[in-house]
Amino acid sequence: MKLLVLLLLLIEETAAAQLRGLFPAMLNLASNAEISSNATCGDPEPEVYCKLVEHVPGRRIKNPHCPKCDANSVLYKERHPITNAIDGTNQWWQSPSIKNGRQFHWVTITLDLKQIFQIAYIIIKAANSPRPGNWILERSLDGKIFEPWQYYAISDSECLTRYNITPRLGSPTYRSDTEVICTSYYSRLNPLEHGEIHTSLINGRSSSADPSSELLSFTSARYIRLRLQRIRTLNADLMMLSAHDPRDVDPIVTRRYYYSIKDISVGGMCICYGHAESCPLDPISKKLQCVCEHNTCGESCNQCCPGYHQQPWQPGTLSKGNTCESLLQDYPQAFCAV
Ligand SMILES: [Ca+2]
Incomplete structure:
Protein backbone atom coordinates (compact mmCIF):
# COMPACT_ATOMS: atom_id res chain seq x y z
CA MET A 1 0.00 0.00 0.00
CA LYS A 2 2.76 2.41 1.07
CA LEU A 3 4.61 1.65 -2.15
CA LEU A 4 1.51 2.48 -4.18
CA VAL A 5 1.07 5.84 -2.39
CA LEU A 6 4.73 6.66 -3.01
CA LEU A 7 4.36 5.70 -6.66
CA LEU A 8 1.26 7.86 -7.02
CA LEU A 9 3.06 10.78 -5.35
CA LEU A 10 5.97 10.34 -7.74
CA ILE A 11 3.65 10.33 -10.75
CA GLU A 12 1.89 13.42 -9.41
CA GLU A 13 5.21 15.21 -8.91
CA THR A 14 6.38 14.29 -12.41
CA ALA A 15 3.07 15.47 -13.83
CA ALA A 16 3.37 18.77 -11.90
CA ALA A 17 6.89 19.30 -13.29
CA GLN A 18 5.47 18.84 -16.80
CA LEU A 19 2.75 21.37 -16.02
CA ARG A 20 4.96 24.28 -15.03
CA GLY A 21 8.19 25.83 -16.22
CA LEU A 22 11.52 25.13 -14.55
CA PHE A 23 13.87 27.95 -13.60
CA PRO A 24 17.47 27.90 -12.34
CA ALA A 25 18.50 29.60 -9.11
CA MET A 26 19.19 33.33 -8.97
CA ILE A 271 18.30 31.92 -19.86
CA CYS A 272 16.87 28.39 -20.26
CA TYR A 273 13.37 29.42 -21.36
CA GLY A 274 11.61 27.70 -18.46
CA HIS A 275 13.04 24.28 -19.29
CA ALA A 276 15.91 23.84 -16.78
CA GLU A 277 16.23 24.16 -13.05
CA SER A 278 19.96 23.69 -12.99
CA CYS A 279 22.67 25.70 -14.74
CA PRO A 280 26.16 24.56 -13.63
CA LEU A 281 29.52 25.74 -14.94
CA ASP A 282 30.65 23.77 -17.98
CA PRO A 283 34.36 23.01 -17.39
CA ILE A 284 35.17 23.08 -21.12
CA SER A 285 33.34 26.19 -22.31
CA LYS A 286 33.76 27.93 -18.88
CA LYS A 287 30.17 29.10 -19.25
CA LEU A 288 27.10 28.33 -17.19
CA GLN A 289 25.12 25.79 -19.15
CA CYS A 290 21.39 24.94 -18.83
CA VAL A 291 20.65 21.27 -18.01
CA CYS A 292 17.63 21.04 -20.33
CA GLU A 293 14.54 19.08 -19.28
CA HIS A 294 11.05 18.75 -20.81
CA ASN A 295 12.71 17.00 -23.82
CA THR A 296 14.28 20.27 -24.91
CA CYS A 297 17.71 20.72 -26.47
CA GLY A 298 19.91 23.60 -27.64
CA GLU A 299 22.19 25.97 -25.69
CA SER A 300 19.24 27.66 -23.96
CA CYS A 301 16.77 24.72 -24.20
CA ASN A 302 15.39 26.75 -27.07
CA GLN A 303 14.26 23.87 -29.27
CA CYS A 304 12.61 20.46 -28.98
CA CYS A 305 15.04 17.52 -29.06
CA PRO A 306 14.97 15.34 -32.21
CA GLY A 307 11.93 13.07 -32.10
CA TYR A 308 9.96 15.38 -29.75
CA HIS A 309 8.31 17.67 -32.26
CA GLN A 310 4.69 16.67 -31.80
CA GLN A 311 3.97 20.34 -31.01
CA PRO A 312 6.13 23.35 -31.90
CA TRP A 313 8.63 24.40 -29.20
CA GLN A 314 7.32 26.92 -26.66
CA PRO A 315 9.02 28.45 -23.61
CA GLY A 316 7.98 27.08 -20.21
CA THR A 317 6.23 29.66 -18.05
CA LEU A 318 5.43 29.78 -14.33
CA SER A 319 2.02 28.26 -15.06
CA LYS A 320 2.78 26.03 -18.07
CA GLY A 321 5.58 23.51 -18.65
CA ASN A 322 5.13 23.37 -22.43
CA THR A 323 7.03 20.07 -22.53
CA CYS A 324 8.13 18.86 -25.94
CA GLU A 325 6.26 15.62 -26.59
CA SER A 326 7.40 12.51 -28.39
CA LEU A 327 6.12 11.81 -31.88
CA LEU A 328 5.70 8.14 -31.01
CA GLN A 329 3.56 8.21 -27.86
CA ASP A 330 1.52 10.82 -26.10
CA TYR A 331 1.49 11.40 -22.39
CA PRO A 332 -1.82 9.93 -21.22
CA GLN A 333 -0.74 6.55 -22.65
CA ALA A 334 2.66 6.84 -21.00
CA PHE A 335 1.01 7.38 -17.60
CA CYS A 336 -1.40 4.44 -18.13
CA ALA A 337 1.62 2.24 -18.74
CA VAL A 338 3.10 3.21 -15.30
CA1 LIG B 1 34.04 45.56 -2.05
Whole structure:
Protein backbone atom coordinates (compact mmCIF):
# COMPACT_ATOMS: atom_id res chain seq x y z
CA MET A 1 0.00 0.00 0.00
CA LYS A 2 2.76 2.41 1.07
CA LEU A 3 4.61 1.65 -2.15
CA LEU A 4 1.51 2.48 -4.18
CA VAL A 5 1.07 5.84 -2.39
CA LEU A 6 4.73 6.66 -3.01
CA LEU A 7 4.36 5.70 -6.66
CA LEU A 8 1.26 7.86 -7.02
CA LEU A 9 3.06 10.78 -5.35
CA LEU A 10 5.97 10.34 -7.74
CA ILE A 11 3.65 10.33 -10.75
CA GLU A 12 1.89 13.42 -9.41
CA GLU A 13 5.21 15.21 -8.91
CA THR A 14 6.38 14.29 -12.41
CA ALA A 15 3.07 15.47 -13.83
CA ALA A 16 3.37 18.77 -11.90
CA ALA A 17 6.89 19.30 -13.29
CA GLN A 18 5.47 18.84 -16.80
CA LEU A 19 2.75 21.37 -16.02
CA ARG A 20 4.96 24.28 -15.03
CA GLY A 21 8.19 25.83 -16.22
CA LEU A 22 11.52 25.13 -14.55
CA PHE A 23 13.87 27.95 -13.60
CA PRO A 24 17.47 27.90 -12.34
CA ALA A 25 18.50 29.60 -9.11
CA MET A 26 19.19 33.33 -8.97
CA LEU A 27 22.93 34.07 -8.66
CA ASN A 28 25.08 37.11 -7.94
CA LEU A 29 26.54 37.38 -11.43
CA ALA A 30 28.83 40.30 -10.56
CA SER A 31 31.22 38.13 -8.58
CA ASN A 32 32.34 36.30 -11.76
CA ALA A 33 32.21 39.32 -14.06
CA GLU A 34 35.05 41.23 -15.63
CA ILE A 35 34.85 44.83 -14.48
CA SER A 36 36.58 47.94 -15.78
CA SER A 37 36.45 51.70 -15.23
CA ASN A 38 37.99 54.54 -17.20
CA ALA A 39 39.22 56.45 -14.12
CA THR A 40 40.47 55.52 -10.66
CA CYS A 41 41.70 57.56 -7.72
CA GLY A 42 45.51 57.70 -7.49
CA ASP A 43 46.03 56.56 -11.07
CA PRO A 44 48.46 57.53 -12.56
CA GLU A 45 49.56 59.92 -9.77
CA PRO A 46 48.93 59.60 -6.02
CA GLU A 47 46.32 62.07 -4.72
CA VAL A 48 44.89 63.23 -1.41
CA TYR A 49 41.15 63.16 -0.75
CA CYS A 50 38.96 64.11 2.21
CA LYS A 51 35.63 62.68 3.26
CA LEU A 52 32.60 64.88 2.70
CA VAL A 53 31.05 63.64 5.93
CA GLU A 54 33.84 65.37 7.86
CA HIS A 55 33.13 68.74 6.23
CA VAL A 56 29.38 69.11 6.58
CA PRO A 57 28.34 72.23 8.52
CA GLY A 58 27.24 71.26 11.99
CA ARG A 59 29.06 67.96 11.79
CA ARG A 60 32.54 69.42 11.52
CA ILE A 61 35.12 67.12 12.99
CA LYS A 62 38.08 68.74 14.79
CA ASN A 63 40.88 66.94 12.97
CA PRO A 64 39.57 65.65 9.68
CA HIS A 65 42.05 63.30 8.15
CA CYS A 66 42.67 63.36 4.45
CA PRO A 67 44.13 60.04 3.28
CA LYS A 68 46.07 59.33 0.11
CA CYS A 69 45.14 57.06 -2.76
CA ASP A 70 47.87 55.61 -4.89
CA ALA A 71 47.13 52.95 -7.49
CA ASN A 72 50.74 51.76 -7.30
CA SER A 73 51.02 51.67 -3.52
CA VAL A 74 52.22 48.54 -1.76
CA LEU A 75 49.53 49.21 0.88
CA TYR A 76 46.21 47.74 -0.22
CA LYS A 77 44.33 50.43 1.74
CA GLU A 78 45.76 53.09 -0.58
CA ARG A 79 44.65 51.26 -3.72
CA HIS A 80 41.02 51.56 -4.85
CA PRO A 81 40.77 49.61 -8.13
CA ILE A 82 37.36 48.90 -9.68
CA THR A 83 37.75 45.18 -8.85
CA ASN A 84 37.09 46.23 -5.22
CA ALA A 85 33.45 46.78 -6.28
CA ILE A 86 32.91 43.04 -6.83
CA ASP A 87 35.34 41.48 -4.32
CA GLY A 88 32.79 40.74 -1.60
CA THR A 89 34.76 42.73 1.02
CA ASN A 90 34.40 46.26 2.38
CA GLN A 91 37.25 47.51 0.19
CA TRP A 92 35.94 50.04 -2.33
CA TRP A 93 36.53 51.62 -5.73
CA GLN A 94 37.06 55.36 -5.79
CA SER A 95 37.23 57.84 -8.67
CA PRO A 96 39.66 60.77 -8.96
CA SER A 97 38.25 63.86 -7.19
CA ILE A 98 37.17 66.88 -9.22
CA LYS A 99 40.30 68.64 -7.94
CA ASN A 100 41.77 66.98 -11.05
CA GLY A 101 39.22 68.69 -13.30
CA ARG A 102 35.57 68.88 -14.21
CA GLN A 103 35.89 65.88 -16.55
CA PHE A 104 35.91 63.53 -13.57
CA HIS A 105 32.16 63.99 -13.19
CA TRP A 106 32.01 61.66 -16.21
CA VAL A 107 33.22 58.17 -15.34
CA THR A 108 32.14 54.90 -16.95
CA ILE A 109 32.12 51.47 -15.29
CA THR A 110 31.49 48.37 -17.42
CA LEU A 111 30.75 44.81 -16.30
CA ASP A 112 31.10 41.91 -18.72
CA LEU A 113 29.13 38.90 -17.46
CA LYS A 114 30.79 36.82 -20.22
CA GLN A 115 27.47 35.41 -21.47
CA ILE A 116 23.89 36.62 -21.78
CA PHE A 117 21.78 36.29 -18.63
CA GLN A 118 18.36 37.41 -17.50
CA ILE A 119 18.92 40.18 -14.96
CA ALA A 120 16.40 40.62 -12.15
CA TYR A 121 17.98 43.36 -10.02
CA ILE A 122 21.12 45.42 -9.44
CA ILE A 123 22.20 46.71 -6.03
CA ILE A 124 24.95 49.31 -5.77
CA LYS A 125 26.46 50.36 -2.42
CA ALA A 126 28.42 53.56 -2.00
CA ALA A 127 31.45 53.69 0.31
CA ASN A 128 32.86 56.93 1.77
CA SER A 129 30.90 59.36 -0.42
CA PRO A 130 27.26 60.07 -1.28
CA ARG A 131 25.68 58.03 -4.09
CA PRO A 132 26.18 59.25 -7.68
CA GLY A 133 23.93 62.19 -8.66
CA ASN A 134 23.16 62.00 -12.39
CA TRP A 135 23.85 58.70 -14.11
CA ILE A 136 22.50 56.12 -16.55
CA LEU A 137 22.28 52.36 -16.04
CA GLU A 138 22.70 50.64 -19.41
CA ARG A 139 22.69 47.14 -20.83
CA SER A 140 24.05 45.50 -23.95
CA LEU A 141 24.04 42.09 -25.57
CA ASP A 142 27.14 42.61 -27.73
CA GLY A 143 29.21 45.28 -25.94
CA LYS A 144 28.68 47.71 -28.83
CA ILE A 145 25.07 48.86 -28.75
CA PHE A 146 24.00 49.96 -25.27
CA GLU A 147 20.44 50.79 -24.27
CA PRO A 148 19.27 52.53 -21.11
CA TRP A 149 17.62 50.53 -18.32
CA GLN A 150 17.10 53.44 -15.95
CA TYR A 151 18.07 57.09 -15.45
CA TYR A 152 18.98 58.60 -12.06
CA ALA A 153 19.07 62.34 -11.44
CA ILE A 154 19.98 64.74 -8.64
CA SER A 155 16.49 66.25 -8.78
CA ASP A 156 13.18 65.58 -10.51
CA SER A 157 13.70 68.65 -12.69
CA GLU A 158 17.09 67.29 -13.88
CA CYS A 159 15.25 64.22 -15.21
CA LEU A 160 13.65 66.61 -17.68
CA THR A 161 16.55 68.96 -18.35
CA ARG A 162 19.31 66.31 -18.60
CA TYR A 163 17.48 63.26 -19.90
CA ASN A 164 14.24 64.64 -21.34
CA ILE A 165 12.18 62.16 -19.30
CA THR A 166 9.24 63.00 -17.05
CA PRO A 167 10.46 62.05 -13.55
CA ARG A 168 8.84 59.15 -11.72
CA LEU A 169 8.10 60.69 -8.33
CA GLY A 170 8.95 58.93 -5.07
CA SER A 171 9.99 55.32 -4.82
CA PRO A 172 10.40 53.89 -8.37
CA THR A 173 7.37 52.23 -10.00
CA TYR A 174 6.94 50.93 -13.54
CA ARG A 175 3.89 51.24 -15.81
CA SER A 176 4.92 48.61 -18.34
CA ASP A 177 7.34 45.73 -18.88
CA THR A 178 9.80 47.87 -20.81
CA GLU A 179 9.34 51.37 -19.37
CA VAL A 180 12.61 53.23 -18.83
CA ILE A 181 12.10 55.67 -15.95
CA CYS A 182 14.09 58.53 -14.44
CA THR A 183 14.20 58.79 -10.66
CA SER A 184 15.79 61.15 -8.13
CA TYR A 185 14.96 58.73 -5.29
CA TYR A 186 18.45 57.19 -5.13
CA SER A 187 20.45 60.37 -5.75
CA ARG A 188 19.61 62.11 -2.48
CA LEU A 189 22.55 63.60 -0.59
CA ASN A 190 21.83 61.62 2.56
CA PRO A 191 23.21 59.30 3.67
CA LEU A 192 26.60 60.92 3.09
CA GLU A 193 28.25 57.50 3.20
CA HIS A 194 27.23 53.87 2.59
CA GLY A 195 24.02 54.73 0.71
CA GLU A 196 22.44 52.03 -1.45
CA ILE A 197 20.75 52.01 -4.86
CA HIS A 198 18.27 49.19 -5.47
CA THR A 199 17.13 48.77 -9.06
CA SER A 200 14.53 46.14 -9.84
CA LEU A 201 14.19 45.13 -13.46
CA ILE A 202 11.52 42.42 -13.08
CA ASN A 203 9.62 42.96 -9.81
CA GLY A 204 7.05 45.72 -10.02
CA ARG A 205 6.55 45.39 -13.79
CA SER A 206 3.26 44.33 -15.41
CA SER A 207 4.11 40.73 -16.23
CA SER A 208 6.59 40.05 -13.40
CA ALA A 209 4.54 37.09 -12.12
CA ASP A 210 4.78 35.30 -15.46
CA PRO A 211 7.28 37.30 -17.56
CA SER A 212 6.26 38.18 -21.12
CA SER A 213 8.67 37.82 -24.04
CA GLU A 214 9.05 41.64 -23.99
CA LEU A 215 10.11 41.55 -20.33
CA LEU A 216 12.51 38.65 -20.99
CA SER A 217 14.09 40.59 -23.82
CA PHE A 218 14.23 43.84 -21.78
CA THR A 219 16.06 42.06 -18.95
CA SER A 220 18.58 40.17 -21.12
CA ALA A 221 22.16 41.42 -20.94
CA ARG A 222 25.77 40.37 -21.15
CA TYR A 223 27.23 43.84 -20.51
CA ILE A 224 26.09 46.29 -17.84
CA ARG A 225 27.36 49.86 -17.89
CA LEU A 226 27.15 52.63 -15.29
CA ARG A 227 27.61 56.00 -16.99
CA LEU A 228 28.22 58.35 -14.08
CA GLN A 229 27.66 61.97 -15.13
CA ARG A 230 27.51 64.18 -12.05
CA ILE A 231 28.87 63.94 -8.52
CA ARG A 232 26.47 64.94 -5.75
CA THR A 233 27.68 68.12 -4.01
CA LEU A 234 26.57 70.07 -0.94
CA ASN A 235 24.18 72.84 -1.96
CA ALA A 236 26.56 75.33 -0.32
CA ASP A 237 29.31 74.35 -2.80
CA LEU A 238 27.11 74.00 -5.87
CA MET A 239 27.14 77.67 -6.94
CA MET A 240 30.90 78.00 -6.64
CA LEU A 241 31.55 74.74 -8.49
CA SER A 242 29.12 75.64 -11.28
CA ALA A 243 30.68 79.07 -11.79
CA HIS A 244 34.35 78.06 -11.79
CA ASP A 245 36.66 75.45 -13.21
CA PRO A 246 37.13 73.09 -10.24
CA ARG A 247 40.90 73.41 -10.71
CA ASP A 248 40.59 77.11 -9.74
CA VAL A 249 38.58 76.33 -6.58
CA ASP A 250 40.26 75.74 -3.20
CA PRO A 251 41.30 72.05 -3.16
CA ILE A 252 39.91 71.81 0.39
CA VAL A 253 36.52 71.91 -1.33
CA THR A 254 37.20 69.96 -4.53
CA ARG A 255 39.12 67.01 -3.09
CA ARG A 256 36.03 65.86 -1.19
CA TYR A 257 34.01 65.30 -4.37
CA TYR A 258 34.46 61.90 -6.00
CA TYR A 259 32.52 58.67 -6.54
CA SER A 260 32.99 55.60 -4.37
CA ILE A 261 31.45 52.16 -4.75
CA LYS A 262 31.85 49.42 -2.17
CA ASP A 263 29.77 46.76 -3.87
CA ILE A 264 27.83 45.98 -7.05
CA SER A 265 25.52 42.94 -6.94
CA VAL A 266 23.77 41.72 -10.08
CA GLY A 267 20.96 39.25 -9.41
CA GLY A 268 20.24 37.12 -12.45
CA MET A 269 19.91 33.68 -13.91
CA CYS A 270 20.74 31.60 -16.97
CA ILE A 271 18.30 31.92 -19.86
CA CYS A 272 16.87 28.39 -20.26
CA TYR A 273 13.37 29.42 -21.36
CA GLY A 274 11.61 27.70 -18.46
CA HIS A 275 13.04 24.28 -19.29
CA ALA A 276 15.91 23.84 -16.78
CA GLU A 277 16.23 24.16 -13.05
CA SER A 278 19.96 23.69 -12.99
CA CYS A 279 22.67 25.70 -14.74
CA PRO A 280 26.16 24.56 -13.63
CA LEU A 281 29.52 25.74 -14.94
CA ASP A 282 30.65 23.77 -17.98
CA PRO A 283 34.36 23.01 -17.39
CA ILE A 284 35.17 23.08 -21.12
CA SER A 285 33.34 26.19 -22.31
CA LYS A 286 33.76 27.93 -18.88
CA LYS A 287 30.17 29.10 -19.25
CA LEU A 288 27.10 28.33 -17.19
CA GLN A 289 25.12 25.79 -19.15
CA CYS A 290 21.39 24.94 -18.83
CA VAL A 291 20.65 21.27 -18.01
CA CYS A 292 17.63 21.04 -20.33
CA GLU A 293 14.54 19.08 -19.28
CA HIS A 294 11.05 18.75 -20.81
CA ASN A 295 12.71 17.00 -23.82
CA THR A 296 14.28 20.27 -24.91
CA CYS A 297 17.71 20.72 -26.47
CA GLY A 298 19.91 23.60 -27.64
CA GLU A 299 22.19 25.97 -25.69
CA SER A 300 19.24 27.66 -23.96
CA CYS A 301 16.77 24.72 -24.20
CA ASN A 302 15.39 26.75 -27.07
CA GLN A 303 14.26 23.87 -29.27
CA CYS A 304 12.61 20.46 -28.98
CA CYS A 305 15.04 17.52 -29.06
CA PRO A 306 14.97 15.34 -32.21
CA GLY A 307 11.93 13.07 -32.10
CA TYR A 308 9.96 15.38 -29.75
CA HIS A 309 8.31 17.67 -32.26
CA GLN A 310 4.69 16.67 -31.80
CA GLN A 311 3.97 20.34 -31.01
CA PRO A 312 6.13 23.35 -31.90
CA TRP A 313 8.63 24.40 -29.20
CA GLN A 314 7.32 26.92 -26.66
CA PRO A 315 9.02 28.45 -23.61
CA GLY A 316 7.98 27.08 -20.21
CA THR A 317 6.23 29.66 -18.05
CA LEU A 318 5.43 29.78 -14.33
CA SER A 319 2.02 28.26 -15.06
CA LYS A 320 2.78 26.03 -18.07
CA GLY A 321 5.58 23.51 -18.65
CA ASN A 322 5.13 23.37 -22.43
CA THR A 323 7.03 20.07 -22.53
CA CYS A 324 8.13 18.86 -25.94
CA GLU A 325 6.26 15.62 -26.59
CA SER A 326 7.40 12.51 -28.39
CA LEU A 327 6.12 11.81 -31.88
CA LEU A 328 5.70 8.14 -31.01
CA GLN A 329 3.56 8.21 -27.86
CA ASP A 330 1.52 10.82 -26.10
CA TYR A 331 1.49 11.40 -22.39
CA PRO A 332 -1.82 9.93 -21.22
CA GLN A 333 -0.74 6.55 -22.65
CA ALA A 334 2.66 6.84 -21.00
CA PHE A 335 1.01 7.38 -17.60
CA CYS A 336 -1.40 4.44 -18.13
CA ALA A 337 1.62 2.24 -18.74
CA VAL A 338 3.10 3.21 -15.30
CA1 LIG B 1 34.04 45.56 -2.05
